[in-house]
Amino acid sequence: MTVRRIEVREKVMAKNDELAADVRRRLAESGVPSLNLVSSPGSGKTSLLERTLDALGSTLRMAVVTGDVQTQNDADRLAARTDRLVQAVVTGGACHMDARQVSSALEEIDLEDTDLLFVENVGNLVCPASWDLGENAKVVIFSVTEGEDKPLKYPRMFERSEYCVINKTDLLPYLPFDMSRAVEYARQVNPGLRFFHTSALTGEGMEEWYRFILQLAGVTEEAPA
Amino acid sequence: MTVRRIEVREKVMAKNDELAADVRRRLAESGVPSLNLVSSPGSGKTSLLERTLDALGSTLRMAVVTGDVQTQNDADRLAARTDRLVQAVVTGGACHMDARQVSSALEEIDLEDTDLLFVENVGNLVCPASWDLGENAKVVIFSVTEGEDKPLKYPRMFERSEYCVINKTDLLPYLPFDMSRAVEYARQVNPGLRFFHTSALTGEGMEEWYRFILQLAGVTEEAPA
Numbered sequence: 001m002t003v004r005r006i007e008v009r010e011k012v013m014a015k016n017d018e019l020a021a022d023v024r025r026r027l028a029e030s031g032v033p034s035l036n037l038v039s040s041p042g043s044g045k046t047s048l049l050e051r052t053l054d055a056l057g058s059t060l061r062m063a064v065v066t067g068d069v070q071t072q073n074d075a076d077r078l079a080a081r082t083d084r085l086v087q088a089v090v091t092g093g094a095c096h097m098d099a100r101q102v103s104s105a106l107e108e109i110d111l112e113d114t115d116l117l118f119v120e121n122v123g124n125l126v127c128p129a130s131w132d133l134g135e136n137a138k139v140v141i142f143s144v145t146e147g148e149d150k151p152l153k154y155p156r157m158f159e160r161s162e163y164c165v166i167n168k169t170d171l172l173p174y175l176p177f178d179m180s181r182a183v184e185y186a187r188q189v190n191p192g193l194r195f196f197h198t199s200a201l202t203g204e205g206m207e208e209w210y211r212f213i214l215q216l217a218g219v220t221e222e223a224p225a
Numbered sequence: 226m227t228v229r230r231i232e233v234r235e236k237v238m239a240k241n242d243e244l245a246a247d248v249r250r251r252l253a254e255s256g257v258p259s260l261n262l263v264s265s266p267g268s269g270k271t272s273l274l275e276r277t278l279d280a281l282g283s284t285l286r287m288a289v290v291t292g293d294v295q296t297q298n299d300a301d302r303l304a305a306r307t308d309r310l311v312q313a314v315v316t317g318g319a320c321h322m323d324a325r326q327v328s329s330a331l332e333e334i335d336l337e338d339t340d341l342l343f344v345e346n347v348g349n350l351v352c353p354a355s356w357d358l359g360e361n362a363k364v365v366i367f368s369v370t371e372g373e374d375k376p377l378k379y380p381r382m383f384e385r386s387e388y389c390v391i392n393k394t395d396l397l398p399y400l401p402f403d404m405s406r407a408v409e410y411a412r413q414v415n416p417g418l419r420f421f422h423t424s425a426l427t428g429e430g431m432e433e434w435y436r437f438i439l440q441l442a443g444v445t446e447e448a449p450a
Contacts, residue, residue, distance in 0.1 A: 008233050041265045041350050041379060042371025071377045095320060095351035123378070124351050125266050126320035145370040145393065146267025152296045153348070154266060168370065174399050176426070201401070 016131060019099035023106065023134025030111035032063075033216050034119065036135035038157060040150075041123030043143045044167040046074045047200035048209075049118060053081035055210055060217050061113060065105040066120040067097040074120060084109055096127040099134055116217045125154040136216075137162040144168050144177045151186040158189040163196065165209070170199040241356060244324035248331065248359025255336035257288075258441050259344065261360035263382060265375075266348030268368045269392040271299045272425035273434075274343060278306035280435055285442050286338060290330040291345040292322040299345060309334055321352040324359055341442040350379040361441075362387040369393050369402045376411040383414040388421065390434065395424040 027034050037045045046066075053062060063084035066074050075087040086108045088101035102119060109117070119135060121128045125142075140161040142150050145168055151158040158164065164186055166179070179197070186193055196212070198205040252259050262270045271291075278287060288309035291299050300312040311333045313326035327344060334342070344360060346353045354363075365386040367375050370393055376383040383389065389411055391404070404422070411418055421437070423430040 040267060040348070040371075041375055042368075068378055070380050071374070073374050073378060095349070122351065123265070124320070124349055126347065126349050127352065143267075143370065145368065145396070146265075149296070149298050150266055153293055153298060155295050171370070171396060171399055174396055 013130070016099045019103050020132035020134040023099055023103050024136075026106060026111065027117065027134065027136075030114070031218075032111050032114050032117050033218075034117035034135045035163075035216075036119045036121060036128075036133050036138045037141060038121045038125070038128045038138055038161065039123060039141035040125050040143075040146060043123070043141045043146070044200045045120050045123070045141055046077055048141065048165065048167065048198065049078055049120060050081060051200050051203065051206055052118075052210065052213060053078065055206065056213060057081060059219060060214065061115045062118060063109045063114045063116070064118045064120060065102055065109075067101060067122050078120075084114060095122060095124050096131050097121050097133060098131050102133045115219070116213065125150065125157050129154075129157040129160050139163040139165060141165040141167050144172055144175055144179070144182075148178055148182040148185055151182070151189045155189045158186055158193065161190070162192070162194065163212075164193045165196045165198055167198050167200055169197050169204055170202045238355070241324045244328050245357035245359040248324055248328050249361075251331060251336065252342065252359065252361075255339070256443075257336050257339050257342050258443075259342035259360045260388075260441075261344045261346060261353075261358050261363045262366060263346045263350070263353045263363055263386065264348060264366035265350050265368075265371060268348070268366045268371070269425045270345050270348070270366055271302055273366065273390065273392065273423065274303055274345060275306060276425050276428065276431055277343075277435065277438060278303065280431065281438060282306060284444060285439065286340045287343060288334045288339045288341070289343045289345060290327055290334075292326060292347050303345075309339060320347060320349050321356050322346050322358060323356050327358045340444070341438065350375070350382050354379075354382040354385050364388040364390060366390040366392050369397055369400055369404070369407075373403055373407040373410055376407070376414045380414045383411055383418065386415070387417070387419065388437075389418045390421045390423055392423050392425055394422050394429055395427045 039045050064078050065086050065088050067088040068074055079085050086105040088105050138161040140157050196209045264270050289303050290311050290313050292313040304310050311330040313330050363386040365382050421434045
């Protein structure tokens, strides 16, 4: 029983990896770098994207593929800010996006007219870690309200990410949260992580994130103030 | 391929339901009510339990089964407060607890010497919704920092819960969070939900939760102030 289950899972994962490789190839051919945003529910992925689209929308042509277990709330929020948005069909109850969904979404995006692709994954710190979507890098967002030990408790997600956005820094004065300990824990899991400290609500710390996005997209101008 | 995958999944779920029914029967025979605490990572499950064990530990004999993807941080925090704690083995990367883990954990708990059982699930608003652990009821905890729309975005968890703890109310003055809208969204998904509004950090609102716990355990005294 268990053996059979593992075997089936391996086949599903292998098929996903194949599709992810194809997504990666298509994006590379069009020169479109891509980031897969992963986090707990409510860490601020959508708010981070909203701010980024607002701030850089006149400079960068950014496309977004968003997946949600239910509702199109996020898609509605983002659609107001970009005409390159595709909501991936995440069937009721699925706990992660897969490469097939991104692959289908790309059919609806003119990659030759796009500078950068964001994928906003399902809010879940466990399952999306195992699913390659063909992105260049995963960005794990975690908010200071979640406690310092999240990197230790959900290590795979932090291991597989290249960037870590520590969000909701505007709440730091009201929380027993030790930022240096949080960073230390995350580095224990993944010494190569690059950090951003942001408040997507107030805009605090977003400039560094914008500079990173502009660099990733190959735009050399400074980010808007 | 897909058909086979679904078939395997159904067998696994059916086996889980069988084990959950057995857990439920054993708990009922010993007169031990049980709550399965589910939430996003960092919503405050462990803090809620810490406060509850501190406040009611002299009145109620509470056992805790805790599951974590990695680390035994939560277990260490709770072990300081109860000698009826069992950490379930949640193998690296698993995204939920299953009934087999609770069933094994019960072997280590003297149910005849226990008034109430808490199960602290893996932090994940998606997957644990589908796994019956044999509990009397699920308690979904969500924190005001996560945004009002979580019940709409993760409806299955709110549908399958009987109680909803809205936590971290101490942060309300610093957040754009509309409590009545959050409650309205949760009621849209599950009109029968009973709500608690708490700050497990400051203790605000915990009295009503304590009264509920004491009632559930069949203790008629008022909760300590």
